[in-house]
Amino acid sequence: MKSNLKITRIVVQSRNKNRFNVFIDNVYSLSLDIYQLSQLNLKVGQTINQTELAQLKTDSQFGKLYSQALGYCLKRPRSNKEIKDYLSRKIKVNNKAKDKILEVELIQRVQARLAQKGYLDDEKFARFWIENYQVKKGVSRRKLASTLRAKGVEKTIVNVVLAETARHDLNELEKVVNKKRVHYQDERRLIAYLVRQGFSYDEVLQVLNKTDN
Numbered sequence: 001m002k003s004n005l006k007i008t009r010i011v012v013q014s015r016n017k018n019r020f021n022v023f024i025d026n027v028y029s030l031s032l033d034i035y036q037l038s039q040l041n042l043k044v045g046q047t048i049n050q051t052e053l054a055q056l057k058t059d060s061q062f063g064k065l066y067s068q069a070l071g072y073c074l075k076r077p078r079s080n081k082e083i084k085d086y087l088s089r090k091i092k093v094n095n096k097a098k099d100k101i102l103e104v105e106l107i108q109r110v111q112a113r114l115a116q117k118g119y120l121d122d123e124k125f126a127r128f129w130i131e132n133y134q135v136k137k138g139v140s141r142r143k144l145a146s147t148l149r150a151k152g153v154e155k156t157i158v159n160v161v162l163a164e165t166a167r168h169d170l171n172e173l174e175k176v177v178n179k180k181r182v183h184y185q186d187e188r189r190l191i192a193y194l195v196r197q198g199f200s201y202d203e204v205l206q207v208l209n210k211t212d213n
Contacts, residue, residue: 005053007046010037019063024053030060033067058102065090066110073119077128081152083111083120122153126161138175141167142198173199173207181211 009023019031022042032040036059048056065087072078072086087107114120126148133139133147141162148158176194184190187208194204 003049005048005050007042007044007048010042010044022056024048029053030057031063032056032060033063036060036063058106062106062109065106066113069110069114070119073114077125078120079122079125079148079151079153080111080120083107083114084152087111123157123161125151126153126157127164130161130165130167136175137179138172140169140172140198146198169199169203170207173203174211177207177211 005024007022007024008026009021011021011023013019013021013031018034020034020037021031022029032042040056040059042056068090069083069087072083078086084107087110088103091103091106111120129148129151130144133144144167145158145162149155173194176197176199177190180193181190184193191201191204191208195201
């Protein structure tokens with residue numbers, strides 16, 4: 001294995017003008033985005049060793065994963081757990097060597113960059129979720145809390161954000177009743193359904209009695 005390697009070509013990709021293919025000793029070795037290329041200050045004719053090449057390949061993986069994760073975040077806010085799970089799926093497809101240490105390091109590195117840029121914040125995510133999740137259909141505070149916990153948001157954050165919201169179970173319950181009542185001829189089954197959605201039994205009866213009048 002050669003100890004001294006030379007960067008012989010750096011060319012822009014035809015399909016992605018923000019990424020550049022890097023050739024080592026006239027053989028394609030990796031790609032980097034324009035920001036990475038600038039930060040690393042790579043130049044044609046530059047000599048590197050095997051350790052440096054391995055680090056460049058890791059940087060290449062990071063750049064690709066960060067770009068994918070950023071696109072995922074831009075569709076809607078994500079929790080840290082959602083990003084971790086998303087990146088794990090992406091890495092497992094490409095990480096044939098199954099390097100667990102590298103996988104963890106890459107995920108943490110991407111999460112750190114997203115957080116630094118303001119794209120990853122569990123408290124902001126929780127606020128977004130509470131104010132937007134099933135607004136028209138209605139949802140109980142208990143279900144909001146359990147959904148956020150399932151998405152990895154800490155209980156203390158969930159409690160703080162729920163305390164701030166103006167959403168009230170009675171109002172949310174009316175939305176659900178108006179939508180679902182037509183589908184239930186047996187009111188007992190409707191009550192059971194509503195209780196399973198996290199609404200209290202007393203509130204369910206209160207809203208049903210109100211809508212009957």
